[in-house]
Amino acid sequence: MTQLQIALVSPFPPLRGGIAHFSTELSRALTAASHKPLHIGFRSLYPRFILRGRAAAPLATSFPQDAYLVLYNPLTWIRASLRLRRLRPDVVLIAYWAGFLAPLCFVFHRLTGLRTVVLLHNLSSHESFFFEPLMRRILSFAADGFITLSPSVDRAVASALPSIPRLMLSHPDYPPGAELPQKGVARRTLGLDPDGPLLLFFGYVRRYKGLDLLLEALALLPSRTGLRLVVAGEFYEPLERYRSLISSLGIEDRVSLHPGYVEPERSVLYFAAADASVLPYRSATQSGVAGLARGYGLPLIVTPAGSLAEAVSAGSGGVVADACSAEGIARAIEAFLDAPGGEQRLSKGSGSISWTEFADAVAVFLGDAPEGGR
Template sequence: MKPLRIAFISPFYPFKGGIAKFSSLLLDALRAQGYDVLPVSFKALYPGFLTGGSSEGDNFSKDKRSFEPGLVLYNPFSWFRTARFIRSLQPDIVLAAYWTGFLAPLYLLIRRMAGVRTVVLLHNYAAHESFFFEPFMQKLLGVCSDAFITLSGVVSRELETAVPGVPRLQLYHPVYEPAGKSVSADVARKELGIGPDVPVLLFFGYVRRYKGLDLLLQAMPAILKKEPSLKLVVAGHFFENPARYRDLVRQLDIAGNVELYPGYVPAERTGVYFAAADAVVLPYRSATQSGVVQLAYGYGLPVIATPVGSLPDMIRPGRSGWIAGDVSPEKIAEAVSQFLDSSGRLDALADEIRSISRECSWEAFSEAAGRFLEDEAGRR
């Protein structure tokens, strides 16, 4: 029997961001399982004025090539061309990455025109930052897919409430292995101008309001009362004006303890920030799952996070990280304090994080996803 032929719609290289990275690694993992995966990428996702410049990022896949039929998310005319193109590939099934309601009408059209069963890989059900016609898009989601794969219990429960009875497989977000050249902590700290004995917290990734960087900055005065030498490193692309955060740093009088590195962080630089850090902080106001947690685990670092979305499910309190009591500067500071008190248990933390990395592998994820896709395609 020929291997299952999967048309996989998602941004891939050269797009930036977590979705492109996730899909590129899943592409390789599914191919390693023997599936015939055809990556169908976008020409553009959003207008340039919304993204603040180039969308080009790193290549996380072993194969840079993908089919790019001119698909532009904000141009419905390109959707028809893409649907016809996917039909010409004659796939057994379509796998479609979903993270925003704007994708629902696109996937509905592809499902209808291509005439192939479609499985939606659901990163988020509700947008982190909602828009006025999102409820309508969520209703469309129920008719644009024959089945779903989710990455967290929170999204799976939201889906069951909204679209009861549709087949779904709940999986997890696999752990990201370190990318690029290995960097020692001493070299990384020297490059960033940080002393070897200074506790370092890292906020990594896109900076948007729901990510709560302002809450972490407001927590810093209380954190510094406990550990005056502590440094907070912020590295990532700002979707807001960084001046807002620099002003807050000055108002809080914490400029000597906060380093801002605005801009997209390419793979070869990621290791520098994680190697320099002792823990990663996610002070999010809202979330589903987060790739930053799994990236931290890949580098062997514990995680401090707020109790939103599936973040508590991804962290084993006191064993792989700490969960704040609520979403507030005071509780975030308390969680960081618990981390600072744990210096004698770092070996046990490292063992637990290695265990999570083995359990949440790309190989196990792709095996389970592949079996589900075979079932939905009627091949098993």
């Protein structure tokens, strides 16, 4: 395979979040395959008044020299594009997770004159905006190819932008960040009850992720003695709203809230402590949390939103709910708990494409992408 120099435009650590994690693993896999990723990172994604200390805020105050993009400052896009024009990599690969990134893709495509491929985590924002149609039109002039990570996104691209070549791949599982401790040890370390089945909701708390539906589902299962839920992640919505809901449902003794960003080295404790990871999403394409859970061998309980059902492989012990509702989620939890060996772990990474396979497929597609400046 021809070695490629790939300009990878994406958040990277010390920015945190799923996209930074994904791009870091992809860069490692491309490097291992003898390609040459060139990081074009972000120093900031959102203004401080929007972040309020959450989400994509950095883990540290220092940034590598290749982190000079500011998403809300188009002048930094231009400077980065002109730098790439001088460096002349073989192709530009841009991570895309929301509609407001379309103008950035357009600037890179036009100013670099290079082949530009967009890696679509999502085609549209999770919380849709009125200008999404305009952003899709801009994107149609900004890409020589698309890489999609789920069938639902691939279908949307095929419908909205049918003339642009695309490659559909599945989201690889993340390699475990550390060896799993024993379940009892993990629970004691986190201050959780050592006995009984434990469900995990992990990651950012946003409306589309359906934590309220999961709480309502838990309230529908009063006969399940010892069943508990731990919620670990940053809240995009007011925490008190969820505390009030938990109180009104009468499930205070069955829910443990651990608000705030979970450092990677600590996340292993949550996945070791739990019996299943629950993704009660109202809407979705794919999920990095599913890749984390599967990497640790944790079964999934998911709704049928988007392509989430495809994250549950046959024989994994996971369950797909029959509806994106509290009732559907409650039935799925019961099915999981009633299944023989339902709380047993599966082999790590079962049924998933590896990062090596993913990187090889990406490189082949990038090498075949048409010339830039269409």
